[in-house]
Every structure is written in C-alpha cells, then in structure tokens.
Amino acid sequence: MKSNIAEEIIRSLGDCKKAKEVRKYYSDMLESFMEMKRVLKSGGKSCIVIGNTQLKGVNIANAEVFVEQMLNIGFVVHDIIHREIPSKMLPSTRDSSTGRFAKKDGTDKLAYPTEYILIMEKQ
Numbered sequence: 001m002k003s004n005i006a007e008e009i010i011r012s013l014g015d016c017k018k019a020k021e022v023r024k025y026y027s028d029m030l031e032s033f034m035e036m037k038r039v040l041k042s043g044g045k046s047c048i049v050i051g052n053t054q055l056k057g058v059n060i061a062n063a064e065v066f067v068e069q070m071l072n073i074g075f076v077v078h079d080i081i082h083r084e085i086p087s088k089m090l091p092s093t094r095d096s097s098t099g100r101f102a103k104k105d106g107t108d109k110l111a112y113p114t115e116y117i118l119i120m121e122k123q
Contacts, residue, residue, distance in 0.1 A: 001026050002072040006065045012058045022060065030069050037073055040122040045078055046070075048118045051085075063116035070120045081117040 001007065006026045013019035036046045050062045067077065
C-alpha cells in the first residue's frame with residue numbers, strides 16, 4: 001500500500017469487514033496514483049479533492065495517506081489546500097454507532113466537514 005499511515009488505520013479498525021474495505025480502497029487509490037504518474041509528463045500536476053473522516057471511532061486520515069502514497073511513488077507536493085466545506089454543500093453524516101452514512105438529525109457527526117485539495121507534481 002506504500003503508506004505506514006494506512007497500515008496503522010487498518011490495524012486500528014481490527015479484524016473486520018470495514019478494515020478489509022478500507023485496505024481495498026487504499027490499494028485501489030494507489031493504483032490510480034500510479035496510473036496518474038504513468039500518463040503525466042515531468043512537471044505535470046495531479047489534483048485530488050478528499051476529506052478525512054472517522055469510522056467506528058478511528059480517524060481515517062485519507063488526505064495524509066494519499067500524500068504519503070504519492071510521495072512514495074515519486075510525486076512531490078506542489079500545494080495542499082485545507083478548507084471547511086460551506087454549509088450549503090455539507091455532505092452526509094455518519095451514524096455514531098454503525099459508521100454508516102445517515103440522514104442528519106442533529107445527533108450524528110458530519111462525515112466530511114472539511115476537505116483537502118492535494119496538488120501533487122510528477123518529477
């Protein structure tokens with residue numbers, strides 16, 4: 001997976017279906033990043049918009065994992081923009097007990113209250 005952060009997240013989730021799904025997600029994203037690197041010319045940039053979230057009490061640091069994966073395959077950081085998502089565009093919430101997306105009822109947490117815009121450059 002080329003990410004120590006991802007491995008730690010998966011260990012924290014334990015031996016469950018969700019951990020396997022997160023592992024698969026990070027593996028799939030790594031394949032996407034490798035394809036980006038293959039098709040970009042030197043100096044070409046890739047832009048990814050992603051949010052961090054929490055699942056079953058574990059912080060899922062997607063932005064940090066993606067940066068680590070991309071650095072490990074030969075990209076460099078051009079810029080990282082972190083911003084709060086405007087209230088008119090707020091995403092779904094997660095049910096605190098199940099971790100599933102749920103309708104907003106005031107008791108659950110926002111799934112992605114902020115987003116990261118990762119601008120990475122192929123060397």
